[in-house]
Amino acid sequence: xxxxxxxxxxxxxxxxxxxxxxxxxxxxxxxxxLDELNIEDQQTNFDLIITDILFEGIAxxxxxxxxxxxxxxxxxxxxxxxxxxxxxKEIYALQGISGFFSxxxxxxxxxxIIQAYR
Amino acid sequence: xxxxxxxxxxxxVAVLIVAVxxxxxxxxxxRKRRLKxxxxxxxxxADIVSRYLYNDIQNPLTLIEIQRTLRKAGIKSHKKxxxxxxxxxxxxxQRTILGTNHKKLKMLYAQIxxxxxxxxxxxxxxxxxxxxxxxxxxxMDQSQYRHNILRFRNHRNVYVRREAQIALVVFLGWExxxxxxxxxxxxxxxxxxxxxxxxxxxxxxPELPWLKKAYKTDKLFGKQLLMRGIRKYKLQAEVNFxxxxxxxxxxxxxxxxxxxxxxxxxxxxxxVEVKEIFSILPDATQQMQLLKYIFNNSEIDxxxxxxxxxxxxxxxKLKIAEILWNNGYKEKVQEFYYQQYAKINPYVx
Numbered sequence: 001x002x003x004x005x006x007x008x009x010x011x012x013x014x015x016x017x018x019x020x021x022x023x024x025x026x027x028x029x030x031x032x033x034l035d036e037l038n039i040e041d042q043q044t045n046f047d048l049i050i051t052d053i054l055f056e057g058i059a060x061x062x063x064x065x066x067x068x069x070x071x072x073x074x075x076x077x078x079x080x081x082x083x084x085x086x087x088x089k090e091i092y093a094l095q096g097i098s099g100f101f102s103x104x105x106x107x108x109x110x111x112x113i114i115q116a117y118r
Numbered sequence: 119x120x121x122x123x124x125x126x127x128x129x130x131v132a133v134l135i136v137a138v139x140x141x142x143x144x145x146x147x148x149r150k151r152r153l154k155x156x157x158x159x160x161x162x163x164a165d166i167v168s169r170y171l172y173n174d175i176q177n178p179l180t181l182i183e184i185q186r187t188l189r190k191a192g193i194k195s196h197k198k199x200x201x202x203x204x205x206x207x208x209x210x211x212q213r214t215i216l217g218t219n220h221k222k223l224k225m226l227y228a229q230i231x232x233x234x235x236x237x238x239x240x241x242x243x244x245x246x247x248x249x250x251x252x253x254x255x256x257x258m259d260q261s262q263y264r265h266n267i268l269r270f271r272n273h274r275n276v277y278v279r280r281e282a283q284i285a286l287v288v289f290l291g292w293e294x295x296x297x298x299x300x301x302x303x304x305x306x307x308x309x310x311x312x313x314x315x316x317x318x319x320x321x322x323x324p325e326l327p328w329l330k331k332a333y334k335t336d337k338l339f340g341k342q343l344l345m346r347g348i349r350k351y352k353l354q355a356e357v358n359f360x361x362x363x364x365x366x367x368x369x370x371x372x373x374x375x376x377x378x379x380x381x382x383x384x385x386x387x388x389x390v391e392v393k394e395i396f397s398i399l400p401d402a403t404q405q406m407q408l409l410k411y412i413f414n415n416s417e418i419d420x421x422x423x424x425x426x427x428x429x430x431x432x433x434x435k436l437k438i439a440e441i442l443w444n445n446g447y448k449e450k451v452q453e454f455y456y457q458q459y460a461k462i463n464p465y466v467x
Contacts (some may be wrong), residue, residue: 010214012214015161015168020172104213104214104216105214107215110252
């Protein structure tokens with residue numbers, strides 16, 4: 001079964017995404033921040049990571065780079081409250097970003113992407 | 119000071135310090151417990167919402183189960199702070215989600231209104247609670263209460279009526295414009311912008327029949343609101359409403375019309391009308407603004423500019439001279455200059 005990592009500080013979004021991913025036959029692991037990451041997570045090659053970019057003490061771009069560096073993965077999807085065009089452009093300028101969704105989000109669109117990866 | 123008095127003073131200070139320590143400790147304990155309760159409510163709500171939006175057919179989430187779970191998490195009628203916290207979570211979630219899930223959430227909220235707290239706020243005393251109740255209702259998209267909110271559209275308190283007007287826009291969209299003639303109190307510029315922005319966010323497709331009906335309003339703020347709407351939605355076909363208001367007797371209405379027309383490029387026929395209106399505008403500052411628009415959006419009309427070059431307003435003359443000078447009509451400006459010089463110089467024979 002394919003594995004997905006959800007990193008969201010907002011408990012409600014985290015829970016919804018975890019559920020959405022789980023119902024689409026993925027194994028979901030959901031965490032609030034990188035602090036909750038364990039050694040096993042860092043050794044797992046996730047098929048998809050769905051993450052926020054707005055965390056305390058770290059700039060959005062730096063956070064994305066950190067995730068890309070420390071967690072093995074195939075695809076990276078951003079779901080965030082921070083939807084400014086400037087940030088979006090900067091994020092897309094990075095390598096390996098599969099999608100960017102800013103709040104308010106249409107979960108159906110995210111589900112389509114998740115199903116396409118299956 | 120005697121020894122006894124000194125010891126008594128020390129005892130009083132010691133008691134005070136102990137009392138302060140106790141209050142700090144109890145406050146810390148209370149905060150810790152409160153945070154734990156709030157976290158539990160948030161997690162419970164997150165679980166309910168996720169299960170409700172993506173219901174498992176094998177293990178479906180029922181309404182009774184939702185209500186029981188919420189009650190277990192501390193959402194009870196006498197725990198007002200918990201209920202308020204839940205409402206804030208509901209609003210936050212509603213704002214976060216779009217599409218079919220937004221509709222599902224609306225249905226969920228209609229089924230689990232937390233003890234009708236928001237609606238009871240609007241029937242209670244105090245403008246703050248009323249405004250808060252109205253805001254909560256429209257943020258949670260609880261349109262079943264729109265009739266209760268409607269009567270607050272002319273409330274004497276500005277915050278209550280502002281929220282009520284926004285609620286009407288949220289619930290009715292373009293249809294809310296039909297209430298424009300019935301508004302008795304002024305809508306501020308800020309509120310006009312808020313209404314137009316909310317309408318645009320929630321109802322991006324214009325419904326022209328409601329707009330056309332609203333043109334009949336005699337309310338000045340109504341006219342301003344409609345023009346801002348036309349500008350926001352870039353309704354080129356409705357630009358005549360803005361042009362008609364360029365020479366409105368009211369200064370603010372004219373100002374809004376001049377501001378809004380600048381978004382549009384208009385046809386030559388309409389430009390002729392704008393130029394005619396320019397000639398009869400009673401305010402020189404607004405004439406300058408309109409002149410700038412005319413210059414930026416039409417070819418150089420020499421007759422029009424010369425007519426106003428020889429008129430009475432010095433600021434306008436200067437601006438027109440500048441336009442002509444920079445656009446290949448230097449000789450016309452020189453001609454005007456010497457003609458003027460000849461007139462005012464008493465030493466020329």
